Amino acid sequence: MAASAPPPEKTEENPILWVARPMWTAARQFAKSLVRPSTIIYPFERLEDPKFRDEVQVASGKPIGVGHVWDNYRGVHALNIATCISCNLCAFSCPDVCIEMVTVPGGDPKHPKKCPQIDYGKCSYCGFCSDACPEGCLSMTTRYELSSPKRADLVYSPQKMYEVFQRKLPMSPIRLERPANEDAILLDAPLCIGCNACARDCPTNCITMLDIPKAVAKPGEKLPRRIWKEPVVNDSDCVRCGTCISVCPKECLFWGTHP
Amino acid sequence: MVTTLYDVAYFLSSSLLDALGTHLPGILGTALTNSGLIWLLAAVIFGAILLGASMINTIMLIWFERKMLGRFMDRRGAMHVGFAGLLQNFADGLKLFRKNTFKPREADALGYYSGPTAYMVTSLLIFGILPISSGWSDGSLPLTLLLALVIFSFAPLFIFVSAWSSNNKYSLLGGMRSAAQMIAYEVPILIAVVAVVVVAGSFDLTTIVNEQQNYWFWGPLFLALVVFVTGMLAEMERIPFDLPEAEAELVEGWNTEYGGMLFAFFMLADYLRALVGSILVVLLFLGGWTLPSYLPAGLTSFPLAGILWFMIKTYLVFGLFVWIRASLPRVRTDQLLRVGWMRMIPLSLLSIVLAVVLVAVRCLPVFGCLPPVGGT
Ligand code: SF4
Ligand code: SF4
Ligand code: SF4
Numbered sequence: 001m002a003a004s005a006p007p008p009e010k011t012e013e014n015p016i017l018w019v020a021r022p023m024w025t026a027a028r029q030f031a032k033s034l035v036r037p038s039t040i041i042y043p044f045e046r047l048e049d050p051k052f053r054d055e056v057q058v059a060s061g062k063p064i065g066v067g068h069v070w071d072n073y074r075g076v077h078a079l080n081i082a083t084c085i086s087c088n089l090c091a092f093s094c095p096d097v098c099i100e101m102v103t104v105p106g107g108d109p110k111h112p113k114k115c116p117q118i119d120y121g122k123c124s125y126c127g128f129c130s131d132a133c134p135e136g137c138l139s140m141t142t143r144y145e146l147s148s149p150k151r152a153d154l155v156y157s158p159q160k161m162y163e164v165f166q167r168k169l170p171m172s173p174i175r176l177e178r179p180a181n182e183d184a185i186l187l188d189a190p191l192c193i194g195c196n197a198c199a200r201d202c203p204t205n206c207i208t209m210l211d212i213p214k215a216v217a218k219p220g221e222k223l224p225r226r227i228w229k230e231p232v233v234n235d236s237d238c239v240r241c242g243t244c245i246s247v248c249p250k251e252c253l254f255w256g257t258h259p
Numbered sequence: 260m261v262t263t264l265y266d267v268a269y270f271l272s273s274s275l276l277d278a279l280g281t282h283l284p285g286i287l288g289t290a291l292t293n294s295g296l297i298w299l300l301a302a303v304i305f306g307a308i309l310l311g312a313s314m315i316n317t318i319m320l321i322w323f324e325r326k327m328l329g330r331f332m333d334r335r336g337a338m339h340v341g342f343a344g345l346l347q348n349f350a351d352g353l354k355l356f357r358k359n360t361f362k363p364r365e366a367d368a369l370g371y372y373s374g375p376t377a378y379m380v381t382s383l384l385i386f387g388i389l390p391i392s393s394g395w396s397d398g399s400l401p402l403t404l405l406l407a408l409v410i411f412s413f414a415p416l417f418i419f420v421s422a423w424s425s426n427n428k429y430s431l432l433g434g435m436r437s438a439a440q441m442i443a444y445e446v447p448i449l450i451a452v453v454a455v456v457v458v459a460g461s462f463d464l465t466t467i468v469n470e471q472q473n474y475w476f477w478g479p480l481f482l483a484l485v486v487f488v489t490g491m492l493a494e495m496e497r498i499p500f501d502l503p504e505a506e507a508e509l510v511e512g513w514n515t516e517y518g519g520m521l522f523a524f525f526m527l528a529d530y531l532r533a534l535v536g537s538i539l540v541v542l543l544f545l546g547g548w549t550l551p552s553y554l555p556a557g558l559t560s561f562p563l564a565g566i567l568w569f570m571i572k573t574y575l576v577f578g579l580f581v582w583i584r585a586s587l588p589r590v591r592t593d594q595l596l597r598v599g600w601m602r603m604i605p606l607s608l609l610s611i612v613l614a615v616v617l618v619a620v621r622c623l624p625v626f627g628c629l630p631p632v633g634g635t
Contacts, residue, residue: 019586019587022586022587022588023582023583023586023587025586026331026582026585026586027582027586029330029331029332029333030327030330030331030582030585032333033330033331033333033334034330037329037330037333037334037335038333038334039333039334039335041335041338
């Protein structure tokens, strides 16, 4: 077995040291962790405990939020059902399509109130939804424990996220101011038939159907049949959800800047 | 009164049969108590006690290693099943026990099944003949040490058989490495043991322990101790000599193809051999179940004190093995064999010379004097 020529040996230091030095190091480590190993017994102890907080702060040299979790940590969402206006913007902006708008009690039978339900099996914690939410009612908390033996448990209903909201955990910053030069909803008036669909479905009720001056028919001319009302959008209340555009049967609403 | 373990087993068996015999009618009762059944039952009880002791110790040894290794790695080791994870290994064993035992299609059934079994059985045999305290065996085996080492050296054969019959290249490589390594380190171990035998004047382990009443052999025979411990490390295939099952290269070495209870056999036998190795170190170099005479006699006079001290020493020696495992990296095959043949054997020969000198001098200023020849 040892027939092949052994590689030339470099003996710069005493081979005893090759054994002695690592054993000394290991013994020192052993003695140190005999008192308390660095391991934190996670489900029973956690880094948020005050007794570990100092250590973490020293180790990272940075200020920390609550526990070791940063204030703007993007964890489980908190949803304030009361202020949600069912605008669908969160579901629209989710890149993983993990938000489904489900009915929650509180709406009128004709227009049920819908709130987001999030499947954390798909969520990538990007935070787009909470950025998009115009009312600031969907926000991400520092809660990070949501492991579960069942996949179905990962789907958080609005009520469940409302419970998270009620715990008053630190939430990621909410951006409520709107961009200055945002597109507004414009109306292609000749196409509008005054059907009221947009005003009915607008979550912020910022559309009012206003009377428009009645066109006077010239003799011999046949006017198109019209209901003489058309939508007027209150731009400062509009959250730009696009619901009106999608419900309009004549496609007469569009994005644009006011002339 | 010195009772041996067999006496205990005999007492248990006879009282059991007596109690049974009184309840049975006439001739049947006498037949039960006066036949050779007592010896048969005594032997079974004896074996059961030994099996239980060895298994519990082996499993505790695994727990001990896991805990200690954890501390070396700045963590805690098993801690959830039972107090401080004491039952974790029993749980693991139960899991392995419940698993399906299967054989690779191309494997040779005879070798595949008999290899681990024989490995396990021979390892158990060694434990059976080692004296754990003064009352363990009655000294009727004058060549215990030799017998133990002979059985110890069966292992490469069984490992190689099971490796070869697994029909897997990793197994085969591991088996070949194992055989080469074990045979290379068998020689220095035996020579180092000769040094102890020269000083103690006997192959009987009880006598060797009794010879150490004035001083333990680890001091004057330090060289032999170093050779023996190194050799034992290689025999047990522990890091840094775990080439036969080098995970990085050979998957799991010679037991790659084994699963379920057969794997548990290998695992248990490995630790059983580690236990036996530690016990041998304690017996040969650390005074067995005795304590130095300058310590108060009360430490050794309570019942089962011998076993207690013996076990403490054994676990400390095993702790040394764990310490080495936690510290040193794995060596290369050529390094391993070169150290074995070119360093260990000369060192062990030197230790024999030292032992002869020691016997000639009989008294060392630091350690004191050996007992007179033949006396205990
Ligand atoms: S955080 Fe991102 S992925 Fe998760 S629900 Fe919100 S938008 Fe979707
Ligand atoms: S974006 Fe906000 S207000 Fe709109 S539906 Fe989602 S949670 Fe409700
Ligand atoms: S986009 Fe349309 S539906 Fe949405 S808030 Fe503005 S006006 Fe209302």
